[in-house]
Amino acid sequence: MYEGVVADLIEELGRLPGVGPKSAQRIAFHLLQADSEDVTRLAEVLLQVKARIRFCDVCGNVSEEERCRICRDPRRDPSVICVVEEPRDVVAIEKTREFRGLYHVLGGAISPIDGIGPNELRIRQLMGRLASDQVTELILATDPNLEGEATATYLARLVRPMGLRVTRLASGLPVGGDLEYADEVTLGRAFEGRRLIDV
Amino acid sequence: MYEGVVADLIEELGRLPGVGPKSAQRIAFHLLQADSEDVTRLAEVLLQVKARIRFCDVCGNVSEEERCRICRDPRRDPSVICVVEEPRDVVAIEKTREFRGLYHVLGGAISPIDGIGPNELRIRQLMGRLASDQVTELILATDPNLEGEATATYLARLVRPMGLRVTRLASGLPVGGDLEYADEVTLGRAFEGRRLIDV
Numbered sequence: 097m098y099e100g101v102v103a104d105l106i107e108e109l110g111r112l113p114g115v116g117p118k119s120a121q122r123i124a125f126h127l128l129q130a131d132s133e134d135v136t137r138l139a140e141v142l143l144q145v146k147a148r149i150r151f152c153d154v155c156g157n158v159s160e161e162e163r164c165r166i167c168r169d170p171r172r173d174p175s176v177i178c179v180v181e182e183p184r185d186v187v188a189i190e191k192t193r194e195f196r197g198l199y200h201v202l203g204g205a206i207s208p209i210d211g212i213g214p215n216e217l218r219i220r221q222l223m224g225r226l227a228s229d230q231v232t233e234l235i236l237a238t239d240p241n242l243e244g245e246a247t248a249t250y251l252a253r254l255v256r257p258m259g260l261r262v263t264r265l266a267s268g269l270p271v272g273g274d275l276e277y278a279d280e281v282t283l284g285r286a287f288e289g290r291r292l293i294d295v
Numbered sequence: 296m297y298e299g300v301v302a303d304l305i306e307e308l309g310r311l312p313g314v315g316p317k318s319a320q321r322i323a324f325h326l327l328q329a330d331s332e333d334v335t336r337l338a339e340v341l342l343q344v345k346a347r348i349r350f351c352d353v354c355g356n357v358s359e360e361e362r363c364r365i366c367r368d369p370r371r372d373p374s375v376i377c378v379v380e381e382p383r384d385v386v387a388i389e390k391t392r393e394f395r396g397l398y399h400v401l402g403g404a405i406s407p408i409d410g411i412g413p414n415e416l417r418i419r420q421l422m423g424r425l426a427s428d429q430v431t432e433l434i435l436a437t438d439p440n441l442e443g444e445a446t447a448t449y450l451a452r453l454v455r456p457m458g459l460r461v462t463r464l465a466s467g468l469p470v471g472g473d474l475e476y477a478d479e480v481t482l483g484r485a486f487e488g489r490r491l492i493d494v
Contacts (some may be wrong), residue, residue: 101343102344104340104343109337113325115314115319115324120312128382130347136342136345137307138308142338143334143338144300144303146331148299148300158324158327165465184320196407223456
C-alpha cells in the first residue's frame with residue numbers, strides 16, 4: 097500500500113508500545129508534513145538517548161552519569177530503600193512527593209514463565225547495598241500482580257536474617273474509584289487492610 | 296522529573312499526534328531498554344523520510360519520484376479523478392480496491408477560520424488536469440464534515456462549465472454499526488439517500 101521509505105517508517109513506528117497500525121500511519125503522515133527541523137530533532141534525540149543514557153551504578157535507575165540524580169542528592173534519606181521493578185516506577189513514586197529515601201530498580205520481576213529468575217534481576221546488588229549501608233527499612237514496591245507479589249515474598253525471605261524493617265505498599269481501592277467497579281481481589285484486599293477511623 | 300535527554304525524548308514524542316504524556320513516557324522507556332540497532336533504525340528512517348519523500352508533481356500524493364506509483368501505473372483509468380484532502384485518504388480508498396482511476400490530493404479543505412482558502416489548496420493544478428486530460432468524471436471525496444462539504448460544493452460549482460460528471464461519495468450509516476448510535480445528521484442523510492431494494 098505504501099512505497100519504500102514511508103512503508104519503513106510506518107513499520108518502525110508500529111513497533112513502539114501502544115502504537116497500532118492506524119496510529120503508526122497517522123504519526124507517519126504527520127511527520128511527512130512536519131517541518132524538517134522537527135523530524136530531525138526527534139531523530140537526533142533518539143540517537144543521543146542510546147549514546148548518553150546508562151543505568152545508575154548504585155540503584156539501576158536511568159541516568160546520564162555513573163550515579164543518578166536521586167543517588168547523588170544529599171538530601172535523600174539513605175536509611176530507607178524502596179525496591180521497584182522498572183525505572184518508570186521511580187518516576188511514578190517521585191510524583192507523589194511522599195518518599196524521600198533512595199530506590200533500587202530490579203529490572204523486572206521474578207517470572208519463571210518468561211525465564212526470569214532472581215539471577216536475572218539486580219538482587220545481588222541490593223544485598224550488597226543492604227550489607228554495607230546504614231539501611232533500616234526496605235519498602236517492597238513491586239507491582240501488585242502475581243510476579244510482583246512473588247518477587248516481594250522472595251525478597252522479604254531473603255533479607256529476613258538482616259533484621260530490617262521490611263514493608264509492602266498497601267493494596268486497596270483506588271482513590272476516586274467506584275467500589276462497584278473494583279475487582280474481587282482488590283476489594284478483598286481493601287477489607288483485609290481496613291483501618292480504624294479516628295473520630 | 297526526568298534528566299536531560301530522557302526529558303527531551305519524552306517531549307519530542309509527546310508532540311506526535313495521538314501520543315499523550317503517558318504514552319510518550321511509555322515509548323521513551325521502551326526505547327531506553329530497546330536494542331541500540333532498533334532505535335538507530337527508527338532514527339535513520341526518520342531522517343530518510345525527510346530526505347527522500349516529495350509530493351507527486353501530478354496528483355500531490357506522497358512519492359519518492361516525480362510522479363507517484365498510482366500516476367505512473369498504466370493500468371489506472373485516467374478518465375476518472377477522485378479528489379481527496381490528504382495523502383492518507385488515498386491509502387484509505389486504495390484499501391477498498393473499489394477505485395481504479397487517478398487521484399488529486401488538495402492538501403486540505405477550505406476553512407476560513409484556519410485561513411485556508413482555495414488558493415492554499417492544489418485547486419489550480421486540478422483545473423489544469425481537467426483542461427488537458429481526457430477526464431469524464433470527477434469524484435469529490437473530501438471529508439463528510441463542514442469543511443469537506445464546503446470544498447466539494449466550491450469545486451462542483453467551479454467545474455460545472457466543463458460539462459463533467461461530478462459525483463460525491465454517499466453518506467449514510469456505517470456498515471456494521473448500530474442504527475441507535477448513529478448521530479442525527481448521519482441518520483438523516485441515510486434516509487435522504489435511501490435506495491430501492493431489488494427483490
